[in-house]
Amino acid sequence: MATFATSEQLLVIIDPAARQADGESVRIAKDVLSAGAAAKVCLPDGPEEFARALGRRGSRRPVVVGDDRALVRAVTLLHRARELAGCGLSVVPVGETALARSLGVPGGAVAAARTVLDGAERRLDLLVDDGDGVVLGTLGIPPEPMRAPAAEPVAAVSGRTWYRSLVRTLAPRPPRLSAIPAPRPSRLRVEVDGKTVVDLGQPVAAVSVTPGTGGLARVEVRPLSLGAEATPLRVCGRTVTVAGTDFRYRADSGVSGPVRRRTWRVVEGAWGLVLPAGA
Template identity: 50%
Template sequence: MVVDPVARLTDGESVRIARDVLRAGSPGMKLRLADGVEDTARALARHGGRRPVLIGNDRALLRTVRFLHDERDLERTALAVVPVGNGPSVALARSLGLPLDAVAAARTVLRGGTRPLDLLVDDEGDVVLGGLRVERPAPPAAPAPSRQGTVPPGLPLRRLCHTLARTVLPQTAARGGRRPPEASARPEPAAHRLRVEADGALLAGPDRPLAELSVRADQGGGLAEVVARPAGDAAPLRARARRVTVTASGDGFRYRPDADGLAGPAVTRTWTLRPGAWHLVLPPDG
């Protein structure tokens, strides 16, 4: 049993409850209070034939799966997890079917069943458990604010009157429900110009800008679910595939895998779905 240090800091009471339930149900269980990422990795490297139990949030779960994947130990290891953290920090665990209550999660570790789950692996060897979302490009910079209405020192009286009129009239129009043209101008939301291929078939091209793109592992289906939403009111483009390739020109694109930080920029990236590539202990009815 490895306790992530963030879990102890954010919710020590849930950690204590889970530890007590696990010790009562499995007296021979060994406890490791990890001091950091490297300490967690050392504990996992020495799990031998024993089932590793992780107490922590989504990021701790991601690091654990990545470590086992890098060590080529993922497919033969059944991982048990007690999620500890606030709502957003354990959203991935919830989506995978893990209970968020400390007692229920600890009992799942003791009495649950092992279920094979699908995994997305990119062309650099990184893994995605649930899904990824391509981030929207930064919008164009807003124009510099107008200096209209400022009165330089020493301005002649006639010019001063004209300046005040240009300042007051637009404000009066705004109070009457009308906005001056320069006030209504806003940068248009940026869109993606990407080439998206699903199993070699073109789903979206750079000639059709996308407002959103997501790729998710459809657990149990053996295929990834791809959703590309064109800019505007067009219907989403959907596909199910084993292999998804996204290509962008210029500076590339950024994407957010699972609950992790922003990745990229990448000019091209391919994700391949590997069915049943890892195993998670879930409730018997999960």
């Protein structure tokens, strides 16, 4: 794990959803980072400005202050620019941050900001699909049942209406909820490193894929047998291909699809995340 000197320059990108969700945590993080290092603070108004700020970071080490969506956005941008291998990311989680915490990032603003200053970069494996999408945490097929916020109208105010709607969608505040039905059993063909784990004739309750260590993904298939869930099938491999009829999947904080076929491959040590030293 690579360590960093506090004299290193930082580019602190504060996601707009974080500013709306918890302005106090954002302020604390900014104060700690500015006191401990030469920090340039960037306040993008939307995804395009977020991307421009990250792309113009120069020699500054990027720090994302935001939720899991902001973290995934940063990794995706760096991956698609083919700059991920040489850029270690730091995160101060604000908002919905289950993914960041599962990766080892401290939850509190002070502890996370101190980790940015005193922590060490750890190289992590990444799942990359054949559409150039990335998965940092767990991939789930089909998406788990969830409760989603009902649509909320936004008054039309100049050209910012679409972005204000996006920020409201991301902000973790009490929404009006509507139930999404539980997914039905799927018929999928799951192949790991070219070998069939389950075929279309066997209905499955769920499939999960998680990047592990050493360039291998952990795959779990939960088949159904006579209407009851059977013993899960667990395998490891470097490539995972799933095929079926119009299936959806959850990758980190977003749902994608429907697709009929998708392949994910593990890229070993693809990206760096600054974690507490010794983690």
